[in-house]
Amino acid sequence: MSKMVDNMENNNNSHSLYDDQKERFLLDRIEKLCGKESFRPKLDHMKTLLSEDIRAIEKRSQVVVVAGTNGKGGTCHHLKNILSHQNVSYGLWTSPHVLTLCERFNLSGAPISYEQLIELIEENSVVARESELSFYEFLFFIFTKWVSKNIPDVLILEVGLGGRFDAVNIFTEPLTAIVSISRDHTEILGKDLKSILFEKYGVVRKGGTLISGIEQNFLKETLSHWIARDEVNFVKVQRHEYSYEITNQRIALELFSRLNIERDSFDLAQDYTHKIMPNESRGRREKMTINARELIFIGAHNFDGHRKMLAELYGLENSSHVFILGFSTGREDQLENIIDLYSKYPCLVDEIILSDYSHPRAIAKEVLLSFKDREEVLIADDINLNWEFILTDESYKNKKIIISGSYFFIGEWQKYILDHHS
Numbered sequence: 001m002s003k004m005v006d007n008m009e010n011n012n013n014s015h016s017l018y019d020d021q022k023e024r025f026l027l028d029r030i031e032k033l034c035g036k037e038s039f040r041p042k043l044d045h046m047k048t049l050l051s052e053d054i055r056a057i058e059k060r061s062q063v064v065v066v067a068g069t070n071g072k073g074g075t076c077h078h079l080k081n082i083l084s085h086q087n088v089s090y091g092l093w094t095s096p097h098v099l100t101l102c103e104r105f106n107l108s109g110a111p112i113s114y115e116q117l118i119e120l121i122e123e124n125s126v127v128a129r130e131s132e133l134s135f136y137e138f139l140f141f142i143f144t145k146w147v148s149k150n151i152p153d154v155l156i157l158e159v160g161l162g163g164r165f166d167a168v169n170i171f172t173e174p175l176t177a178i179v180s181i182s183r184d185h186t187e188i189l190g191k192d193l194k195s196i197l198f199e200k201y202g203v204v205r206k207g208g209t210l211i212s213g214i215e216q217n218f219l220k221e222t223l224s225h226w227i228a229r230d231e232v233n234f235v236k237v238q239r240h241e242y243s244y245e246i247t248n249q250r251i252a253l254e255l256f257s258r259l260n261i262e263r264d265s266f267d268l269a270q271d272y273t274h275k276i277m278p279n280e281s282r283g284r285r286e287k288m289t290i291n292a293r294e295l296i297f298i299g300a301h302n303f304d305g306h307r308k309m310l311a312e313l314y315g316l317e318n319s320s321h322v323f324i325l326g327f328s329t330g331r332e333d334q335l336e337n338i339i340d341l342y343s344k345y346p347c348l349v350d351e352i353i354l355s356d357y358s359h360p361r362a363i364a365k366e367v368l369l370s371f372k373d374r375e376e377v378l379i380a381d382d383i384n385l386n387w388e389f390i391l392t393d394e395s396y397k398n399k400k401i402i403i404s405g406s407y408f409f410i411g412e413w414q415k416y417i418l419d420h421h422s
Contacts, residue, residue: 018099018418022114026101029121030135033128036360037135041165049131049141053148054170060151061091062259063171067159067200068179070305071213071248075179076158077279078252078272084109086263089152093143093168095136095160098282098411105143107150120146136160140167153261164202175258176203177211177251180244181219182304183334194222201226209233211254213247242315244308245276245285276316283410290421292397297413298404301327303334303341309404310345320350322401324380324390326409327363335367343376350399355380355387357412387416 047054057063064079066072073094083090092106105112112120120142121128128138140160147155157168181197197219204210210232214220220236227234237254240246249272256266271277279285283299300306313321323342327335342349354377356365371377378385390396403413 017102017111017113018415019114020415022118023100026114026117026121029118030138033121033125034133034135034138039136039161039165040134043165043167043169045131046137046141046167047170049127050144050170053144054172056148057144057151057155058171058173061153061155062261063155063157063174064177064255064259065157065159065163065168065171065174065203066177066179066251066255067163067166067203068177068213069182069196069200070300070302070308071179071244071251072158072177073281073299074245074279074284075177075248075251075255076156077281077284078249078277079156079255080106080109081277081280082252082256082266082268082272083154085268086261086266088154088261088263091147091152091155093140093156094158094281095139096407098407099414101139103282104139105146107147107152112146116146117142137167154259159200159203162199162202164199166203169203173205173208174203175209175211175255176205177213177255178203179213179248179251180304181214181216182302193219197222204230204232206230207232209235209258211235211237211251211258213237213239213251215239243276243312245279245312246274248279249273249277282414283407288417290391290417293391294400295417296321296400296402297410298402299407299410300404301406302331303338306338306341306404310341310348313348313402314345318347319400321348322351322353322390322396322399323349324353324355324401324403324413326355326357326403326405326412328359328361328406328408329363331363331406332367335363335371339371339374339377349376351378352376353378353380353385353390355409357409359408359412361406361408387413388420391417391421 066076076092076094080090080092089108093104095104097103102111102114102117124142124145133141159166159168163169178200181193193216210227214223235254237250253269253272283297286297288295298309300309342352354368354371356362356368368379372379380386403410
């Protein structure tokens with residue numbers, strides 16, 4: 001019998017929450033109403049549809065919007081942990097999910113149930129059809145409806161893509177953060193970093209407050225002109241020497257300090273500033289033990305994500321790992337550079353295994369096979385080097401195995417573990 005140990009308290013709840021049949025029903029129902037998940041540059045319709053809910057929420061809740069290429073989800077989870085420690089109620093919206101759509105909906109640590117989510121979908125199905133809401137817009141629409149029935153002290157919103165036209169960008173005076181800027185989704189956000197920054201800066205309001213973790217000097221200079229023009233209260237967070245996670249924590253701590261709430265003295269402030277704290281979220285340094293091998297799930301969906309992950313691992317432990325990497329579509333032009341990164345850290349890398357997986361957004365297996373002649377790379381297959389072999393063969397026993405890349409890939413791995421090793 002396999003033993004699965006999860007180091008995060010609420011992940012056990014999330015595992016038990018997942019139901020494959022209900023999940024498929026939800027996805028099919030929303031896709032019939034809205035089509036498959038995709039991005040479109042449109043926002044005013046969301047403001048109109050949710051105008052009453054926006055007013056009600058803003059009367060009683062402080063809204064925090066977190067944008068950035070990498071780290072925004074982790075920052076949101078660290079902020080909610082700080083609020084929980086202070087007994088402050090919160091609502092949390094994040095995307096994408098790893099195991100279940102229910103993960104995207106959270107009120108003070110409690111994810112929405114399948115039954116509640118199905119009820120909300122049916123209650124609002126006419127609006128989805130008549131307003132032609134996209135998959136993502138509809139989910140955020142019903143999240144807002146759900147939150148407006150039980151308004152928390154603080155509402156934390158992770159931007160899905162970009163910022164300027166993201167559905168979360170409907171509130172009038174949010175406290176905002178931009179965690180980082182790098183190249184991703186360039187077909188939508190633009191191919192240069194300044195264009196990407198422009199899209200993410202769209203969440204900032206004139207006269208508002210922006211917490212920044214941006215590291216590139218030329219972007220800081222551009223940002224300085226924009227914040228002066230818009231009279232923005234600007235706070236620059238000092239990035240940690242090598243740990244992106246500690247940087248995310250510092251941004252979360254700065255956001256917390258700017259909230260207008262009653263608070264006790266926060267005795268963990270120094271810890272959040274100087275060492276990695278658990279953020280209790282799926283796919284972000286999440287650990288499991290299966291058959292005497294430690295699995296560590298770390299989402300890193302682009303080149304910069306892998307660069308920061310490797311730098312952090314090198315700074316923290318400098319020990320050898322097996323890396324199993326899976327990618328989603330849109331990263332084809334980054335793949336060679338990502339693999340080259342790993343060759344710069346020979347002390348960290350025992351093996352690199354590229355793996356395909358069953359998901360509509362998975363990168364084509366033919367792209368992975370183009371790397372089969374590289375000496376340092378193994379390609380997972382259905383016979384000799386498959387997921388079951390990695391989880392059961394003696395050659396991988398007592399090894400640290402990092403499963404990284406797309407959150408969709410991490411989700412498929414965790415579903416496999418639930419089906420075969422729980």
